[in-house]
Amino acid sequence: MRISTVAVSLAMSLASALVGAAAPAPAAVAAAALPAYDHILVVVEENHSYSEVVGNSSAPYITSLASGGANMTQSFAVTHPSEPNYLALFSGSTQGLTDDSCPHTYSAENLGHxxxxxxQTFKGYSESMPSDGYTGCTSGQYARKHNPWVDFSNVPSSSNLRFADFPTDYTTLPKISFVVPNLCDDMHDCGVSTGDTWLKNNLGAYASWATTHNSLLVVTFDEDDRSASNRIPTVFYGAHVATGSYPEHITHYTVLRTLESLTGLGCVANSCSVSPISDIWN
Structure with a gap:
């Protein structure tokens, strides 16, 4: 009986040890679910539906990014018109705005702050903005309504830069940066092909670099052209991205929550009501 009792005791101890040894595995998997990127670049284009861009012959470059990255096939803007969508993507809220009026100043929490x-670090780069730190509403093909970070008093003017300042040495980029092309190159006033070519010529080198330098490119749109229930293109491209088409419903709030989670930040406003994208990483 004594031998039997000892044997049972040893067996129970061994089983407990095996369970204990296996226990950390789920935590390790969870920790690896979201990459820890060195740099994330978000580009916001304008006023086109998913079908007008992805797979369209007018947008071969964005289509190639979608084919080589994570193509979010059910991505939706929050509202119409443009400006509230930029605010939603940047701060998790439209801040009560329902039009494209300017100027506005908010003190709410936001991704930059x-x-x-x-x-960590944040910078926004706006094409055709006349000077760094500029707070005017319009200048040529620049429009402040497409530049949400300038609307927040808790984001320093040093983060509000011209696209001419975008570095050629990508290792000097901040943790997260936004690029907003001007009213022609973002497809607002000019065609899809113009915006697609601009993206390839100006940020294609970053996209290629990102795949081998622990970095990420996100290309999304503010809204559609009011033809497709506000369904817009959104593509994640770069290192650690599992190529494929992903059909889960996402919005600007989901993209914001994902950016926050990728950089270890808490959620803000309506980004707290959604989960980060977790199935596109390898």
Whole structure:
């Protein structure tokens, strides 16, 4: 009986040890679910539906990004018109705005302030903006309504830069940067092919670099052209992205929550009501 009792005790101890040894595995998997990127670049284009861009002969470059990255086939803008969508993507809220009026100043939490407050870095680059830190509403083909970070008093003017300042040494980019092309190159006033060519010529080198330098490119749109229930293209391309088409319903709030999660930030406003995208990473 004594031998039997000892044997049972040893067996129970061994089983417990095996369970304990296996326990960390789920945590390890969870920790690896979201990459820790060195750099993330978000590009916001204008006023076109998913079908007008992805797979369209007018947009061969964005289509190639969708084919080589994570193509979110059920991505939707929050509202119409443009400006509230930019605010939603940047701050998790439209801030009550229902039009494209300018100027506005908000003090609410937002992605730029979150990053800076956590010791990380943020910069926004606007094409055709006449000077760094510019706060005017329009200048040539630049429109402040497409530049959400300038609307927030808790984001320093040093983060509001011209696209001419975008570095050629990508290792000097901040943790997260936004690029907003001007009113022609974002497809607002000019055609899809113009915006697609601009993206390839100006940021194609970054996209290629990102795949081998622990970095990410996100291309999305503010809204559709009011023809397709506000369904828009959204593509994730770069290192650690599992190529494929992903049909889950996402919005600007989902993209924001994903950016926050990728950089270890808490959620803000309506981004707290959604989960980050978790199935596109390898």
């Amino acid at each position: 979150q990053l800076i407050n956590s010791g």
